[in-house]
Amino acid sequence: xxxxxxxxxxxxxxxxxxxxxxxxxxxxxxxxxxxxxxxxxxxxxxxxxxxxxxxxxxxxxxxxxxxxxxxxxxxxxxxxxxxxxxxxxxxxxxxxxxxxxxxxxxxxxxxxxxxxxxxxxxxxxxxxxxxxxxxxxxxxxxxxxxxxxxxxxxxxxxxxxxxxxxxxxxxxxxxxxxxxxxxxxxxxxxxxxxxxxxxxxxxxxxxxxxxxxxxxxxxxxxxxxxxxxxxxxxxxxxxxxxxxxxxxxxxxxxxxxxxxxxxxxxxxxxxxxxxxxxxxxxxxxxxxxxxxxxxxxxxxxxxxxxxxxxxxxx
Amino acid sequence: xxxxxxxxxxxxxxxxxxxxxxxxxxxxxxxxxxxxxxxxxxxxxxxxxxxxxxxxxxxxxxxxxxxxxxxxxxxxxxxxxxxxxxxxxxxxxxxxxxxxxxxxxxxxxxxxxxxxxxxxxxxxxxxxxxxxxxxxxxxxxxxxxxxxxxxxxxxxxxxxxxxxxxxxxxxxxxxxxxxxxxxxxxxxxxxxxxxxxxxxxxxxxxxxxxxxxxxxxxxxxxxxxxxxxxxxxxxxxxxxxxxxxxxxxxxxxxxxxxxxxxxxxxxxxxxxxxxxxxxxxxxxxxxxxxxxxxxxxxxxxxxxxxxxxxxxxxxxxxxxxxxxxxxxxxxxxxxxxxxxxxxx
Ligand SMILES: Cc1ncc(C[n+]2csc(CCOP(=O)(O)OP(=O)(O)O)c2C)c(N)n1
Ligand SMILES: [Mg+2]
Numbered sequence: 293x294x295x296x297x298x299x300x301x302x303x304x305x306x307x308x309x310x311x312x313x314x315x316x317x318x319x320x321x322x323x324x325x326x327x328x329x330x331x332x333x334x335x336x337x338x339x340x341x342x343x344x345x346x347x348x349x350x351x352x353x354x355x356x357x358x359x360x361x362x363x364x365x366x367x368x369x370x371x372x373x374x375x376x377x378x379x380x381x382x383x384x385x386x387x388x389x390x391x392x393x394x395x396x397x398x399x400x401x402x403x404x405x406x407x408x409x410x411x412x413x414x415x416x417x418x419x420x421x422x423x424x425x426x427x428x429x430x431x432x433x434x435x436x437x438x439x440x441x442x443x444x445x446x447x448x449x450x451x452x453x454x455x456x457x458x459x460x461x462x463x464x465x466x467x468x469x470x471x472x473x474x475x476x477x478x479x480x481x482x483x484x485x486x487x488x489x490x491x492x493x494x495x496x497x498x499x500x501x502x503x504x505x506x507x508x509x510x511x512x513x514x515x516x517x518x519x520x521x522x523x524x525x526x527x528x529x530x531x532x533x534x535x536x537x538x539x540x541x542x543x544x545x546x547x548x549x550x551x552x553x554x555x556x557x558x559x560x561x562x563x564x565x566x567x568x569x570x571x572x573x574x575x576x577x578x579x580x581x582x583x584x585x586x587x588x589x590x591x592x593x594x595x596x597x598x599x600x601x602x603x604x605x606x
Numbered sequence: 607x608x609x610x611x612x613x614x615x616x617x618x619x620x621x622x623x624x625x626x627x628x629x630x631x632x633x634x635x636x637x638x639x640x641x642x643x644x645x646x647x648x649x650x651x652x653x654x655x656x657x658x659x660x661x662x663x664x665x666x667x668x669x670x671x672x673x674x675x676x677x678x679x680x681x682x683x684x685x686x687x688x689x690x691x692x693x694x695x696x697x698x699x700x701x702x703x704x705x706x707x708x709x710x711x712x713x714x715x716x717x718x719x720x721x722x723x724x725x726x727x728x729x730x731x732x733x734x735x736x737x738x739x740x741x742x743x744x745x746x747x748x749x750x751x752x753x754x755x756x757x758x759x760x761x762x763x764x765x766x767x768x769x770x771x772x773x774x775x776x777x778x779x780x781x782x783x784x785x786x787x788x789x790x791x792x793x794x795x796x797x798x799x800x801x802x803x804x805x806x807x808x809x810x811x812x813x814x815x816x817x818x819x820x821x822x823x824x825x826x827x828x829x830x831x832x833x834x835x836x837x838x839x840x841x842x843x844x845x846x847x848x849x850x851x852x853x854x855x856x857x858x859x860x861x862x863x864x865x866x867x868x869x870x871x872x873x874x875x876x877x878x879x880x881x882x883x884x885x886x887x888x889x890x891x892x893x894x895x896x897x898x899x900x901x902x903x904x905x906x907x908x909x910x911x912x913x914x915x916x917x918x919x920x921x922x923x924x925x926x927x928x929x930x931x932x933x934x935x936x937x938x939x940x941x942x943x944x945x946x947x948x949x950x
Contacts, residue, residue, distance in 0.1 A: 316800045318740035323927060325742055375741070375926030386743045386925030401745040402703060403675045436674035437706065464675055466651035472674040533798040538650050597932030600924045 293333035293497070293553050295578040296357040299366075300328050302586050303356070303373065307532050315533055321374060321590070324386055329357040331495070331527035334552045335459045336361035338500025338522075339427060342508045348413035348426035350406030351399035353388045354526075358429050359399070364392040366581070370589035377595040384603065396424075403464075404430055404437035407456065411443045414452035414511075425453040425511040432521070433464025435478045444519065448485040451516035455507050458521040465530045466538035482519035490520045495552050498559075527551070621809040622795020624656030626768035627733075630775035631658065631695060633813040635665055638693060641779060644671040644680055645697030654699045655735050655794050677707035681732065685715045685784075688730040693779055701734045701788060702745045715784040716759030731778045733787040736764075737837055737887060739934055740791070740799060744922040747930075751788065751835065751886070752893030755864035760784040761818055762864040766793065766839040767807045770862055773816030781818065790836040802840045819866030823875070827855035829948055830881035832940065833872060833898050835861040838885040844937035845944060854948050864894060869901045876902050880910040881947055885935050890917035911950035914943055 303322065310320025317323060329336070332354070340361035343349065351358040359369060365380065372379030373387045380392055388401040396413065400406060410428035417424040434440055435458055447454040458478050462469050475481065482489025488510070490503045500522055507518035525547045529536045536544070560566045566574075621629070635641045643658055643665075649672040652659035662670045673680045677698055684694035698704065704711060711732065718728040738747025755762045761783055765771035771789065778785040793805035824839060825846050832842040839860040846856035857875050861868065876882050882902055884895040895915035902913060916935045924930050 315798055316740075317742075317798050318800055323741035324925065325746065375928075379926075383926030383929060384744075384922075384924045386741065388745065389743055389925070401743070402706065404706075433675045436676045438676070438678050439706070465647045465654065467647060467672050467674075471672055594928050595926050597928045600929035600933045601919065601921055604921050 293337055293556065294575055295581065296333045296336065296360045297330055297553055298578050298582050299360060300330050300356055302582055304328060304532065306586070317533060325353075326387060326532040327354040327530065328528040328532065329354045329526070331547065331551065332459055332461060332524045333357045334495050334497035334500050335429070335457065335522045335524050338497045339455075339457055339504040341501055342505050343425075343427065345395045346422070346424040348396040348410055348424065349429065350410040350427075351397070351429045352403075352406065352431060352434070353399070353401045354431070355388070355390055355399035359390050359392070359397055362397045363395045364390060364397050365394065366585050367588050368392070370585050371592045374589045374592070375594070376589060376592035377599070378592045382599060382603070383595045404434040404439040406430065407439045407443040411447045411452055411454050414447065414454040415450065418450075418452060423512070425455065425508055427455045427457055429457045429459060431464060432458055432460035432462070432469050432478060433467070433472060434458075435481065436472055444481075444485045444487070444517070447517045448487045451514065453511035453514070454517040455504070455511060456517065456519050457504070458519070459524050460521050461524050461526040463526070463530070463538075478521040479519060485519075487516060488518045490518065492520060492522045495522070495524045495550070497552065497556055525550070617811040618808040620806055621768045621772075622656075622801065622806050623765065623768045623771045623789060623793055624653075624659065624795045626772040626809050627657045627775055627789070628652070628659040628661065629809070630772040630813070631779070632661060632664060634776060634779040635661070635669065637813070640691060641693045641695060642669040642671070643695045643697070644673050644684070646673055646675060646699060648672060648697050653697060655789065655791070656796055657697060657733060657789070677703065678710055681707045682710035682714055684730045684732070685710065685718060685728055688728045689718065689726050693729050695731045695733065695779060697733050699735060700746055701736045701750045702748050704734070704750070711760070711786075712757045716757055719783065720759060727782045728784045729782045731775075731785045731787055733789065735791050735794065736788045737790040737792055738923050738930060741925055741927050741930060743925040747923040749788070749836075749888035749918070751864055751888040752897075754786045754788075755867075755894065755897075756892070760786055761866065762786045762788065763818060763862070764788045764790070764836045764864065765862065766836055766860050767805050768795075768809050769807050770816050770822070772809050773814050774818065774862065776813055777815040777818050780815070785818070788836070792837045793840070802837065804840045804843065816862070818863045819868055821862055821868035821871035822860045823857060823871070824860045825856065825858040827857035827879065829855045829879055830883060830944055831857050831859060831872065831875040831879045832883045832885060832944065833859045833861060834885045835864070835894065836887070838887055838935060841935060841937045841940050842885050845940035848937070848941050849944055854944060856944055861894075867897070872898055872901060873905050873907065876907055876909070880908070882909065882913040883940070883943055883947060884913075884915045884917070885940055886915065886917040887935055888918055889920055890915065891920050893917065911947045914947060916940060916943055
């Protein structure tokens with residue numbers, strides 16, 4: 293969580309370079325849209341802590357926390373986000389299209405698009421009799437998309453080793469969950485597909501870890517999919533540049549007061565899982581890693597323009 | 607061919623396309639109680655691209671509806687509402703997202719009139735934004751003009767400036783057929799993205815129509831016809847400006863709509879100039895550029911040099927700036943091509 297948070301703090305700073313005083317998304321070393329996941333780190337680590345390289349994960353337009361927790365190559369991912377030749381996709385994808393087949397991670401920018409590919413990976417493992425489960429991370433907004441329902445049904449029908457994790461941050465861009473979703477909680481929708489549905493409140497990494505562990509065990513045992521909805525919160529706007537006028541007054545302050553990272557630090561120290569020194573050492577290590585990663589990505593070479601024409605077919 | 611209202615000095619001010627569209631929709635909603643708006647982030651937020659600003663306050667949540675991210679649902683619902691005589695205006699913010707609900711568009715909306723022998727109409731507008739150039743990668747930067755213009759049964763509109771945008775939107779809402787209304791992000795006038803200066807122009811306050819299917823000659827010239835749409839109109843105009851200093855007079859045509867397509871305007875111009883260049887930031891093959899050149903070829907017009915096209919190569923749109931800018935058309939590339947063609 294600390295690595296992911298620090299990662300995005302650096303990304304956010306780099307993103308704003310060349311975009312002040314006049315914000316223009318096209319400018320600076322990190323152009324285009326930028327969707328931050330700060331605040332949602334518990335969802336990523338609580339689930340991915342159970343996963344191995346052979347397990348597939350698909351994520352969304354807001355992918356950094358999940359990619360980091362899944363063990364995506366940080367240097368190559370960062371180079372990709374900076375649009376460099378040494379990036380995971382040679383600069384073709386950018387921050388919404390991170391592919392690292394080494395750890396079976398992919399993400400994309402169309403809502404609920406990851407559902408099918410994850411369930412397809414689960415099918416492939418099942419057909420080949422190989423170990424490996426698949427997890428699709430989506431937002432609560434995506435649970436109203438057809439692909440979500442179609443894939444949940446097939447995955448349940450075929451008892452695939454599949455999990456759908458809904459990160460409920462309360463908003464799809466500006467639209468509140470209560471204005472987009474006919475039920476208060478999406479875990480109840482699992483009943484429509486005859487699979488277990490779990491709701492994890494409080495953005496709590498420990499509770500997420502426990503719920504995901506059970507579901508992944510079930511999937512590995514061949515007992516089929518689980519739907520988990522996690523209450524979480526995004527501490528940033530939908531994308532950078534979003535003025536967030538749609539939030540009720542005071543909401544942001546309240547969310548920051550419940551930032552899951554200080555809460556976990558406190559709990560670890562209180563429960564004596566770690567000392568304050570241990571935590572400080574972890575944080576220092578994350579900082580050193582990030583320094584090296586960002587230095588590398590910034591100084592990496594730009595792609596040649598003509599490389600745009602390559603890799604359309606392989 | 608300049609619209610009369612464009613020369614009308616009464617009560618006009620410079621508006622961005624976003625503001626002009628919001629105004630057109632508001633005027634049509636006042637005029638016709640059957641017009642209503644739905645889409646993602648269009649109510650409280652006023653649209654990610656600002657096309658529905660102020661509408662929620664003015665018309666309330668019954669007629670201005672934020673939808674869930676359920677495009678097949680709400681776009682096919684628009685078809686059903688249109689069949690009963692309402693005039694839904696639906697927004698889906700990026701054309702790249704149409705994949706999830708394509709059936710509702712090309713099999714349902716576009717064929718309702720035909721399948722019913724003309725008895726059931728589909729008076730709806732589906733508006734969206736198109737285009738790249740700001741490093742948003744291949745699922746947020748496409749134009750797909752050719753894709754929609756290829757499919758029969760829907761009209762396809764691509765404004766290049768705020769004046770046209772307002773008048774075309776009024777015409778689109780009043781039309782009894784489905785209209786796909788495609789607005790280029792480089793022209794839109796959003797605070798978070800740069801805007802080509804020529805897109806923000808004088809717009810009269812009163813409602814007016816710019817008819818669908820009529821191209822505009824945005825700059826007269828005798829040496830070459832340059833056909834563009836949306837953002838490429840401005841690239842062609844910039845190139846023409848540069849070349850005028852060297853004595854090359856390019857005539858620039860803004861197609862304004864692809865279906866119906868004003869083939870006559872293109873033919874008339876090419877008969878005069880004897881040269882044709884099409885500039886398009888949509889994919890090159892099987893698209894607008896090929897269609898325009900085929901139109902001229904079929905008419906058997908004798909050309910002074912082979913017709914050319916400058917379009918997006920047949921590759922997905924890359925994220926990294928050097929690669930994307932390499933692939934996109936721009937004014938410099940247009941000018942170079944025109945020079946070559948006029949020397950031939
Ligand atoms: C099919 C499709 N429709 C619309 C969009 C535009 N869009 C991008 S993110 C987003 C909101 C998604 O909300 P949610 O699933 O809750 O994810 P969050 O952004 O909260 O992480 C929308 C509507 C899209 N990318 N794809
Ligand atoms: Mg959300």
